Amino acid sequence: MPARPPEKKPRARSWPAVLVIVLLVGWVFSLSIRGEFLLWDDDINLTGNPHLQNGLTAESARWMFTDAGYMRRYIPFAWLGWAVEREVTGLTALSAHAGNMMLHAINAVLVFFLARRLVPRRDDDDPAFARNVAAVAALVWALHPLRVEVVAWASGRMYAQGACFALLGVLAYLRAADGPRRAGWLAVSLAALAIAILTYPVFVPVVGVLPLLDLYVLRRFETGVPLWGGVRNRAVWLEKLPFLALAAVIALVTIAARAKAQGIWAPPPTLEQFPLFDRVAQAGYVWAYYVWRPLWPSGFAPVYTALVEFDSRGFVFLASIALVLGVSGFLFWRRARLPGVWALWVAHLLLIAPMLGLAEHPHYTNDRYAYLQGVVGVVALAWVVRAGGTVALRLATAAAIALGVLSNAQTKMWRSSETLFRGLYAHVGPTEYRSDIAMRLGEVLRAQGRLAEATSFFEESLKILPQVTRAAVSHTGLGRIAWTQNRLQDAADRFVTATRMDPNFAPAHRGLGELLIGVGRWAEAVPPLERAVALNGDDAEARDWLGGALVQVRRPAEAVAQFEASLRLRPRRLDTICNLVVALADAGRHDEAQTLGRDVAEKAARAAQAHFALGHALRAAGKRAEAITAYAKALELQPDHAAAREALAALRAQ
Numbered sequence: 001m002p003a004r005p006p007e008k009k010p011r012a013r014s015w016p017a018v019l020v021i022v023l024l025v026g027w028v029f030s031l032s033i034r035g036e037f038l039l040w041d042d043d044i045n046l047t048g049n050p051h052l053q054n055g056l057t058a059e060s061a062r063w064m065f066t067d068a069g070y071m072r073r074y075i076p077f078a079w080l081g082w083a084v085e086r087e088v089t090g091l092t093a094l095s096a097h098a099g100n101m102m103l104h105a106i107n108a109v110l111v112f113f114l115a116r117r118l119v120p121r122r123d124d125d126d127p128a129f130a131r132n133v134a135a136v137a138a139l140v141w142a143l144h145p146l147r148v149e150v151v152a153w154a155s156g157r158m159y160a161q162g163a164c165f166a167l168l169g170v171l172a173y174l175r176a177a178d179g180p181r182r183a184g185w186l187a188v189s190l191a192a193l194a195i196a197i198l199t200y201p202v203f204v205p206v207v208g209v210l211p212l213l214d215l216y217v218l219r220r221f222e223t224g225v226p227l228w229g230g231v232r233n234r235a236v237w238l239e240k241l242p243f244l245a246l247a248a249v250i251a252l253v254t255i256a257a258r259a260k261a262q263g264i265w266a267p268p269p270t271l272e273q274f275p276l277f278d279r280v281a282q283a284g285y286v287w288a289y290y291v292w293r294p295l296w297p298s299g300f301a302p303v304y305t306a307l308v309e310f311d312s313r314g315f316v317f318l319a320s321i322a323l324v325l326g327v328s329g330f331l332f333w334r335r336a337r338l339p340g341v342w343a344l345w346v347a348h349l350l351l352i353a354p355m356l357g358l359a360e361h362p363h364y365t366n367d368r369y370a371y372l373q374g375v376v377g378v379v380a381l382a383w384v385v386r387a388g389g390t391v392a393l394r395l396a397t398a399a400a401i402a403l404g405v406l407s408n409a410q411t412k413m414w415r416s417s418e419t420l421f422r423g424l425y426a427h428v429g430p431t432e433y434r435s436d437i438a439m440r441l442g443e444v445l446r447a448q449g450r451l452a453e454a455t456s457f458f459e460e461s462l463k464i465l466p467q468v469t470r471a472a473v474s475h476t477g478l479g480r481i482a483w484t485q486n487r488l489q490d491a492a493d494r495f496v497t498a499t500r501m502d503p504n505f506a507p508a509h510r511g512l513g514e515l516l517i518g519v520g521r522w523a524e525a526v527p528p529l530e531r532a533v534a535l536n537g538d539d540a541e542a543r544d545w546l547g548g549a550l551v552q553v554r555r556p557a558e559a560v561a562q563f564e565a566s567l568r569l570r571p572r573r574l575d576t577i578c579n580l581v582v583a584l585a586d587a588g589r590h591d592e593a594q595t596l597g598r599d600v601a602e603k604a605a606r607a608a609q610a611h612f613a614l615g616h617a618l619r620a621a622g623k624r625a626e627a628i629t630a631y632a633k634a635l636e637l638q639p640d641h642a643a644a645r646e647a648l649a650a651l652r653a654q
Contacts, residue, residue, distance in 0.1 A: 013131075014112075014113070014116075014131065017112060017131055017132070017134070017135035017138075018109050018112065020135065020139075021105070021108045021109055021112060021135060021138055021139060021142065022105045022108070022109065024139060024142075024143065024404060025101070025104060025105040025108050025142050025143070026101065026105065027404075027408075028143050028404040028407050028408050028411075029101050029104065029148075029151045029152065029407070029408075029411060030101075031152075031408065031411045031412060031415070032097050032100070032101060032148075032151050032152035032411050032414065033094060033097050033098050033101060034094075034097075034415065035093060035097050035152055035154070035414055035415045035416070036093050036415065036416045036417065037093050037096070037154055038153065038154070038155075038414070038416070038417045038420055039417045039440060039443065039444060040153065040155070040302065040417065040420060040440075041155045042153075042154045042155050044071075045071070045082075045154075045155045046082065046091065046096070046154060046155065049070075049538075050538045050540060050569035050570065051063045051064070051067075051070070051079070051538075052079065052082055052083055052086060052091070053569065053570055054570075054571055054572075055083055055086040055087040056080075056083040056084055056086070056087050059568075060079075060083055061080075061083075063079075064076045064079040064080055064083070068253055068254075068256070068257035069257060069260065072254075072257050072258050073200065073201055073254055073257060073258075074198070074201065074250060074253045074254060074257060075158060075198070075199060075200055075201070076198050077161070077195050077198045077199040078157070078158040078161065078162075078199045078200060081157065081161055081199070082096075082157070085099060093154065096154040096157065097151075097152070097154060099157065100150065100151050100152075100153075100154065100156060100157055100160050101151055103157070103160040103161055103164055104142065104147065104150065104151045104160055105142075106164055107142070107160060107163050107164050107167060108138050108139070108141065108142035109138070110164065110167040110168065110171065111137070111138040111141050111142065111167065111375055111378065112134050112135055112137075112138035113134075113171060114167060114170065114171060114174075114375065114379075115133070115134035115137045115138055115378065115379060115382045116130070116131065116134040117171070117174050118217060118379050118382075119133065119134060119137075119379065119382040119383055119386055129390075129393070130386070132393060133382050133385050133386050133393060134382060136382075136385065136393060136396045136397050136400055137378040137379065137381050137382035137385070137396070138378070139397075139400040139404075140378050140381060140396060140399060140400045140403065141374050141375060141377075141378040143400055143401075143403045143404035143407055144294060144297065144374065144403045144407065145297050145300045145367070145403065145406045145407045145410050146293070146294060146297075146300070146367045146370045146371075146374060147367075147371065147374070147407065148300065148367065148407050148410045148411055148414065149302060149366065149367040149368045149414070150367075150368050150371050151411075152411050152414035152415075153302075153368075153414055156368055158199055158200040159200065159202075159368050159371045159372075160371070161199050161200075162196045162197075162199035162200040162202070162203045162372075163196070163203070163371055163372045164196075165192045165193065165195040165196035165199065165203075166192070166193060166196040166203045166206045166372060167372075167375075168188075168192040169188075169189045169190075169191075169192035169193035169196060169206065170189070170206065170209065170210075170213070172185050172186075172188040172189035172192060173185070173186070173189040173210055173213065174213065174217070174218070176189060177218045177220065186239065190242055190243060190246070193206060193207065193243065193246070194246055197246060197247065197250050198250065201250050201251065201253075201254040201354065202354040202355065202369075203372065204247045204250055204251050204254075204354065205247075205350040205351050205353055205354065206351070206372070207240075207243045207244060207246070207247040208247075208350045209347050209350060209351070210240060210243060211236075211237075211240065212343045212346060212347055214236055215227075215343070216339050216340060216342075216343040217343075220232075220236050221233050221236060258359055268359040268360075269359070269360075269361040273361065274361040275312075277312055278310075278312040278361075279358050280312075280321065281310075281312035281313075281317040281318075281320070281321060282307055282310075282312070282317075282356065282357055282358075282363060283356040283357075283358060284317065284320040284321035284323075284324050284325075285306070285307065285310075285316065285317050285320040285365075286307075286352060286355060286356050286357065286363075286365060287320070287324045287348075287349060287352055287356070288319075288320035288323045288324055289320070289365050290348070290352050290355075290365075290369070290370050290373055291323075291348070293365075293370065294370065294374060294377050297403060297406055299427075300367060300406075300410055301413075301423065301424060301427040301428075302366075302367075302413070302414075302420060302423075302424055303364050303366060303424065303428075303433075304364060304365045304366070305362075305364070305428055305431055305433045306365065307357070307362060307363045307364060307365065308362040308364075308431070308432070308433055309362070309432070324349075327345060328345065328349070331345050340383065341380075344376050344379065344380055347376050348373060348376045348377075351372055351373040351376065352369065352373050355369040381396065417440075417444045418441070418444050418445070418448075421437055421440050421441040421444060422441065424437045425437045425438060425441060432464060432465055434464055435460075435461045435462075435464035435465040435470070435471075436461070436470060438457045438458070438460045438461035438464070438474075439457070439458065439461040439470065439471075439473045439474045439477070441457045442454045442455070442456075442457035442458040442461065442474065442477050443473070443477055445457065446458075446477050446480060446481055451481050451484065451485070454477065454481060455478065455481055458474040458477050458478045458481075459474075459478075461473075461474045462474050462475075470502075471498075471501055471502075472497075472498040472499070472501040472502035472505040472508055473498075473505070473507075475494045475495070475497045475498035475501065475508070476494065476495065476498045476505070476507050476508045476511055478494045479491045479492075479493075479494030479495045479498065479508075479511055479512075479515075480511060482494060483511075483515055483518070488515065488519065491511075491515055492512065492515055495508055495509075495511045495512035495515060496512065498511075499512065499528070499531075504535055505535075506531075506532045506535035506536040506539065506542070507532075509528040509529070509531040509532040509535065510528070510529065510532035510539070510541075510542045510545065512525075512528040513525040513526075513527075513528040513529035513532060513542075513545055513546070513549070514529075514545055516528070517545060517548065517549055522549050522552035522553050523549075523553050525545075525549045526546065526549050526550065526553060529542060529545050529546035529549060530546060532546075533546055533562070537565070538569060540565075540566040540569040540570045540573070540576070543562045543563070543565050543566040543569075544562070544563070544566050544575070544576055544579065546559075546562050547559040547560075547562035547563045547566065547576075547579055547580075547583060548579060550562065550583075551579070551582060551583050551586060554586075556583045556584075556586035556587035557587045559579075559583040559586075559587075560580065560583045560584055560587055560589070563576055563579050563580035563583055564580065567580065574600070574604055574607060574609065574610065575609065577596070577600050577610075577613075578600060578609045578610055578612070578613035579613075580596065581593050581596050581597040581600065581613035581614065581616065581617050582613055582616050582617070584596065584617070585597075585616050585617040585619075585620035585621070586620065590617065590620060590621040593616075593617035593620065593621070594614075594617045594618065594621060596617075597610075597613050597614035597616075597617040597618070598614060600613065600614070601613075601614040601630070606637060607637070608634040608635075608637040608638035608641050608644070609634070611630045611631070611633040611634040611637065611644075612630070612631065612634040612641060612643060612644045612647075614630045615627045615628075615629075615630030615631040615634060615644065615647060615648075616647070618630055619647065619651065624651055627647075627651060628648060628651050628652065631644045631647050631648040631651070632648060635648065
């Protein structure tokens with residue numbers, strides 16, 4: 001009787017591990033849900049982005065899929081995700097942070113399944129042990145303080161969302177090799193990676209990881225022939241062409257967008273400004289940094305300033321270059337004996353490549369850059385734990401819990417702009433970058449009405465760096481504080497100083513224009529407001545101020561253009577619509593003014609300014625009786641409306 005083949009051990013159920021991962025992620029990052037939108041790019045990407053104010057419309061969709069200059073990146077699916085969220089929940093701080101946490105929990109589960117697939121079981125492995133190894137590896141990744149920035153910062157969504165689809169794409173690619181329906185799973189993989197890359201281009205190198213999986217995990221390449229030769233090997237490479245084409249196109253678009261940076265974005269530095277060897281030293285430092293940083297879970301901050309000003313021939317940078325070259329050379333030499341380690345090292349180099357900052361100076365090593373790259377480290381950890389057995393598993397579990405405690409504490413720093421900047425102010429120490437943080441903290445405090453504290457931080461910022469262009473921000477902040485305190489000449493001097501220090505700083509020109517309007521100097525207000533609009537055409541408030549000044553200096557046709565442009569950015573703003581009615585009437589476009597005036601007066605029946613605007617349109621068209629009725633309604637709703645009272649008195653006198 002023939003011997004029966006040994007039975008395969010069944011895989012342990014995954015759902016208990018998935019449940020534990022989700023619950024622990026929710027506990028560790030629960031504080032992030034109560035966080036605010038921050039003046040740390042949230043104001044640029046979300047709250048101040050005019051293209052997201054109206055949710056998902058045909059115009060906003062066109063912008064999402066054609067613009068690469070707003071962020072110097074082509075990120076249509078990042079914008080699309082936020083636009084859909086605005087349609088569903090209103091894109092509040094709560095929804096943004098809850099969405100980030102949900103995506104992070106999903107990503108942790110995906111890392112668990114990826115670890116199960118990439119860490120093969122031995123024949124003597126207990127199925128539950130293999131499952132627990134993958135779960136602990138996923139928890140070490142998910143609960144590490146390096147993940148806090150992506151979860152607790154609303155703008156970190158593009159990393160969480162992109163990583164989610166990148167992980168799905170890799171898992172689908174691995175699934176394609178495991179059984180039938182290969183073409184279908186490859187299509188799923190390509191679609192998922194396309195969404196990841198179109199969410200944020202830093203995920204382009206994931207395409208380069210696929211051949212590593214073919215070579216060292218799936219063993220799809222034929223041995224004994226050149227890697228590029230043989231029918232089987234060529235078929236594997238041909239399969240990659242759609243992935244490579246996608247990556248190449250997005251990489252070229254990103255490079256072009258970076259090269260054409262304008263507005264608030266500085267152009268790439270020249271070789272004279274940032275020499276070649278300095279770029280090499282920076283690249284070596286960044287590659288080495290993300291090797292040791294996960295092993296030292298202390299001193300985390302939203303930004304690190306080691307690369308703001310550095311000596312490329314200093315010990316740390318030369319040692320980093322030597323480390324990268326030495327490890328790369330050794331592992332390449334021993335790749336036949338250590339294929340897994342070599343593959344992980346190449347994956348690390350690939351995934352960090354977009355974060356080297358070769359076209360950025362100054363550059364920063366941010367925690368979010370390690371979001372997907374961190375998966376490489378935990379796969380290596382899973383291998384070590386599997387080899388170490390139960391003791392190693394217990395130690396890794398304790399480490400995951402300790403990392404979760406650290407992350408929970410660090411999340412508090414991200415709760416508001418004030419806590420963020422105060423933490424940064426203490427972290428960066430007496431460096432030049434501290435000037436920028438002091439300026440940002442001053443802006444936050446000024447907006448809260450804490451003028452004395454704001455003034456002290458603005459002045460501290462100017463003491464550190466009194467003459468750089470960024471000092472224009474502090475002068476503008478001090479100007480607005482002086483204006484609030486009715487020190488008008490001091491305010492004007494501050495605004496003028498800011499415009500001279502940085503002629504391209506739009507808020508300084510806008511502040512000067514607003515101040516001049518406030519004292520009734522309408523004609524003088526027009527040039528600085530025109531400059532503000534020229535520098536930042538997406539500033540609807542600046543266009544409103546300019547439109548109001550143009551009406552007063554009897555340039556109504558130009559005012560109409562400004563109000564219409566403002567309404568394209570914020571279509572439902574009542575004040576702007578009413579101002580447009582007035583400008584249309586003054587420009588002699590009476591039919592349009594009356595039609596729009598009647599519409600807004602009907603829709604905003606309880607708004608005095610709507611009836612005043614209608615009255616102005618009717619009066620300009622010679623319909624005095626109807627104008628009197630409209631002005632009277634405005635006064636009924638707002639008895640202290642001086643302009644309506646004056647207009648009504650004039651009409652009755654006539």
